[in-house]
Amino acid sequence: MSPRRSATDARHTRSVILDRGVEVASVEGLEGLTIGRLATDLGMSKSGLLGHFGSKEVLQLAVIDTAAGVFAHEVPDRAAGTEPGLPRLRALCAAWVSYMERGVFPGGCFFTAVVAEFDDREGPVRDAIAGLTAVWKRDLTLQIRLAVSAGELPEDTDAEQLVFELYGVMLSLNQALRLDRDRAAPERARRVIDRLLGS
Amino acid sequence: MSPRRSATDARHTRSVILDRGVEVASVEGLEGLTIGRLATDLGMSKSGLLGHFGSKEVLQLAVIDTAAGVFAHEVPDRAAGTEPGLPRLRALCAAWVSYMERGVFPGGCFFTAVVAEFDDREGPVRDAIAGLTAVWKRDLTLQIRLAVSAGELPEDTDAEQLVFELYGVMLSLNQALRLDRDRAAPERARRVIDRLLGS
DNA sequence: CCTACCGATCGGTAGG
DNA sequence: CCTACCGATCGGTAGG
Numbered sequence: 294m295s296p297r298r299s300a301t302d303a304r305h306t307r308s309v310i311l312d313r314g315v316e317v318a319s320v321e322g323l324e325g326l327t328i329g330r331l332a333t334d335l336g337m338s339k340s341g342l343l344g345h346f347g348s349k350e351v352l353q354l355a356v357i358d359t360a361a362g363v364f365a366h367e368v369p370d371r372a373a374g375t376e377p378g379l380p381r382l383r384a385l386c387a388a389w390v391s392y393m394e395r396g397v398f399p400g401g402c403f404f405t406a407v408v409a410e411f412d413d414r415e416g417p418v419r420d421a422i423a424g425l426t427a428v429w430k431r432d433l434t435l436q437i438r439l440a441v442s443a444g445e446l447p448e449d450t451d452a453e454q455l456v457f458e459l460y461g462v463m464l465s466l467n468q469a470l471r472l473d474r475d476r477a478a479p480e481r482a483r484r485v486i487d488r489l490l491g492s
Numbered sequence: 493m494s495p496r497r498s499a500t501d502a503r504h505t506r507s508v509i510l511d512r513g514v515e516v517a518s519v520e521g522l523e524g525l526t527i528g529r530l531a532t533d534l535g536m537s538k539s540g541l542l543g544h545f546g547s548k549e550v551l552q553l554a555v556i557d558t559a560a561g562v563f564a565h566e567v568p569d570r571a572a573g574t575e576p577g578l579p580r581l582r583a584l585c586a587a588w589v590s591y592m593e594r595g596v597f598p599g600g601c602f603f604t605a606v607v608a609e610f611d612d613r614e615g616p617v618r619d620a621i622a623g624l625t626a627v628w629k630r631d632l633t634l635q636i637r638l639a640v641s642a643g644e645l646p647e648d649t650d651a652e653q654l655v656f657e658l659y660g661v662m663l664s665l666n667q668a669l670r671l672d673r674d675r676a677a678p679e680r681a682r683r684v685i686d687r688l689l690g691s
Numbered sequence: 692c693c694t695a696c697c698g699a700t701c702g703g704t705a706g707g
Numbered sequence: 708c709c710t711a712c713c714g715a716t717c718g719g720t721a722g723g
Contacts, residue, residue, distance in 0.1 A: 401611065426672075
């Protein structure tokens with residue numbers, strides 16, 4: 294084990310740090326994700342770990358990016374094969390419920406946790422989180438508008454209103470799963486979605 | 493200013509600590525609520541503050557209790573004068589939206605924040621939070637059942653399903669207000685509630 | 692990537 | 708209610 298590694302090794306180490314960082318942050322939050330704890334988990338020194346990022350804030354931003362990649366892989370990518378409009382929207386919601394139900398992150402939905410943690414703060418971390426949720430809401434809005442244009446949803450559908458309601462279903466689902474340990478919650482979520490999107 | 497105060501003074505100090513503690517915790521969370529920071533805010537020593545509680549966990553539990561009292565005053569108490577059943581349920585939801593909209597706590601809904609923080613942990617703090625939300629859900633379920641019995645809601649209404657949906661509306665509202673700073677969100681929430689409860 | 696270290700802050704205690 | 712202190716941990720740096 295030489296102290297100097299190749300760029301490939303460094304990239305690998307970085308991705309190991311980020312994968313573990315996402316897991317820890319989903320449970321303990323992005324502040325609870327401490328450099329010392331993460332270093333101990335991975336059997337490396339604090340300064341060795343910090344060398345990959347430079348500061349805790351840069352680490353937090355990289356963790357958010359990594360989690361966004363996981364979400365993209367688990368939800369939008371799984372719906373990518375379906376027709377735009379209502380079929381795509383239904384597939385997105387089904388994958389979203391499944392992502393919640395399967396507990397992809399050990400602390401439940403990563404974004405639900407960090408939104409609650411950072412929604413009252415200022416700075417780049419808050420901005421990154423808000424930006425990602427805004428993009429996701431815009432994707433959903435687009436599919437709703439396509440569905441309306443295609444006559445798959447009523448012409449008077451308020452796309453932003455529907456996104457507001459779908460988001461509420463997912464937040465309620467996450468809380469029911471994590472806090473109440475309610476195994477019936479995914480079925481409840483699917484029932485609302487079927488009603489909102491016309492079964 | 494003698495160092496020994498009367499029991500009345502001590503009670504007053506305790507309530508000042510808790511009022512400030514609820515404010516801080518709604519923004520920073522119950523872990524971010526540190527004894528040193530709270531003591532500095534109030535111009536007292538850490539040990540003087542801690543003497544009222546004995547440990548941080550006891551302080552956290554007392555803060556949760558205080559927040560529950562504020563919520564009770566802001567929501568169920570405001571609906572207490574209405575007829576049980578659908579009128580009560582509508583009044584409860586209206587007060588709940590208003591509580592979100594007015595930003596009663598500086599960090600938005602206290603419970604939304606601490607649920608996200610503690611839903612993956614174990615221990616008395618988690619249990620206290622889960623217990624309070626369970627009681628609140630039971631209150632809502634009861635009013636729904638009364639409304640169904642009185643013929644004010646359809647006979648096939650699934651009370652727990654409706655609570656799941658109403659909770660989702662409030663969680664989506666809190667996120668829209670805090671993260672997206674969307675001032676149109678309360679109106680969106682009212683629109684869903686009117687539809688769910690038959691305008 | 693490491694050791695060794697910095698000042699600041701954490702929850703909590705001793706003793707008054 | 709205070710001062711004075713404890714060991715542990717925080718984010719981060721120096722130097723290699």
